[in-house]
Amino acid sequence: MTDGEAQANQDATDSAQQVAAAQAQLASDQAQTHPDPVKIAADTAAVTAAQDSAATTALHDTQAIHQAQANLTNAQNSAAATALHDAQAIHQAGAAVTTAQQQLAATKAADAVHTEPPRSTALASARDDVTGAQAQLQSAQLALSATTLVAPANGVIAVINGVVGESVSTNGATGFITLEEPGSS
Numbered sequence: 001m002t003d004g005e006a007q008a009n010q011d012a013t014d015s016a017q018q019v020a021a022a023q024a025q026l027a028s029d030q031a032q033t034h035p036d037p038v039k040i041a042a043d044t045a046a047v048t049a050a051q052d053s054a055a056t057t058a059l060h061d062t063q064a065i066h067q068a069q070a071n072l073t074n075a076q077n078s079a080a081a082t083a084l085h086d087a088q089a090i091h092q093a094g095a096a097v098t099t100a101q102q103q104l105a106a107t108k109a110a111d112a113v114h115t116e117p118p119r120s121t122a123l124a125s126a127r128d129d130v131t132g133a134q135a136q137l138q139s140a141q142l143a144l145s146a147t148t149l150v151a152p153a154n155g156v157i158a159v160i161n162g163v164v165g166e167s168v169s170t171n172g173a174t175g176f177i178t179l180e181e182p183g184s185s
Helices: 003-031 037-115 120-146
Strands: 156-160 177-180
Touching (some): 003 037
Antiparallel strands (some): 156 177
């Protein structure tokens, strides 16, 4: 039983006692051999006032009980909402921890791959690739040097005996380019 309910029960008991006392006084005055009409009217008014007071007290107590019950319901609803909010926050925090653990595991796996020494087959394959690339580079450098004309001495080009794209032989009587000494023409 709540404090409000206990107070309402006490108020109802007090009011009932006041009504009973007023009714007893009225009955006593009416039972006299020479009833006094003024005293009977006053006793009747006292009974009515006690009954009105009891009704008013009962109404106030009922309203207080309803208000207390509404407050209790609000408090229970608030507690349930808070518990739900807390449960959601705990779930979200747990999900964040799980995500962070997964990211940590992925990072560790990636780091392990990067720090692991190469396998012997992968290393041999890479060495073969480097050797092949060096051979291609030398071949390209040789092809490039074959496309460059270098004069055996300083001079000015006097005649070009060929066109772009034409093959040149080294055993011909005339050269591809004829040079003159500077200032001889």
